[in-house]
Amino acid sequence: MLQPKQGRIDGTHYLPTTPETCLWGRLPNRDRPPVLRVASGDTVTIDTLSHEGILEDQGRDPAAYLAGFGVPADRVLADARDLAASGVRHDFDTDGPHVVTGPIEVAGAEPGDVLRVETLGLLVRAPYGFISSRHGYGALPGEFPETEPDTGPATVGGTRAYNSVCEFTEVIEEAGRLHGILPYGDGRAARFPLAPFLGLMGVATDTPDTLHSVPPGSFGGNLDINELQVGSSLYLPVQVPGASFYAGDPHYAQGDGEVALTALEAPLRATVRLTVIPHAEATTLLGVLGEPFAETATHWLPVGLHEDLDEALRRAVRAAVGFLSRTQGMPRHTALAYLSAAADFEISQVVDQIKGVHCLIRKTDFR
Incomplete structure (x- = not known):
């Protein structure tokens, strides 16, 4: 377990996820004040949180929910418990699911520049995660999950049956590599190697509106590109002074398509380097960016x-x-x-x- 502020922290700066440093289900806009200020080229270690285990259809109580899968209380992240119990705004039906940490102001970044986000390190924070399917979402909405439909917002004094299917997935080490273990009965399980990455990295948009966290755009956001592992770089067109970088939606593994709705969602300690590339240099290197651009080795x-x-x-x-x-x-x-x-x-x-x-x-x- 990598609890907040404990264990290895590689960045020059450290940013935990707290009720004060995150949004839940929404993205920062131009008016959202930075929770951290850094120089171009600085490294930042961010303790990202997964939404799985804390959402309303899971009880918004990670300790109680995870106990149902045999996880003791001391194996639950303190920041997950704190956020779930906090007054941070979140509505299951109108907000996105993601816990979005930031924004981080990068000195010197101006509209027209490009922010280069190098992923330097990704450490697994918990030995488990979830792969979830929820009604009305995924590649086969109306077909999966194969449970009774979500009954919708509860009336006064009533209850709601979300009927989501959330597959608990244990993480173990085999042959020197971490694997996800997805059981499917009679002692059998599918084993697949982990390939961690941040599904959500972006910069603030030049709008007073607070954007939903699910759809990606020219600002980056919830791109879910599984190539953005350690050693990759993501290039984001800066839209507001200071860029206002944010991150979230940590994954332990994801197949192309992410067809169920989620990947193997679980918390990561991410270390990134944030570098401003001036407009003229960015144009020479990358051309005119209308959308995010990435590279690996x-x-x-x-x-x-x-x-x-x-x-x-x-x-x-x-x-x-x-x-x-x-x-x-x-x-x-x-x-x-x-x-x-x-x-x-x-x-x-x-x-x-x-x-x-x-x-x-x-x-x-x-x-």
């Missing part, structure tokens, strides 16, 4: 976002063509031919209202 990742999956794919193709044309000097028709022969377009997720497609371009193809 091996691949560049142009991104396409839209409520229609076909259009999300088209936008990812356009972004990839534009990237190769601008940064590699490749004619656009040749770039399209290369992408058709050698690149992969993967579905990031189909469950966040705005669907995502990311392209994988091998760096070694461009010596």
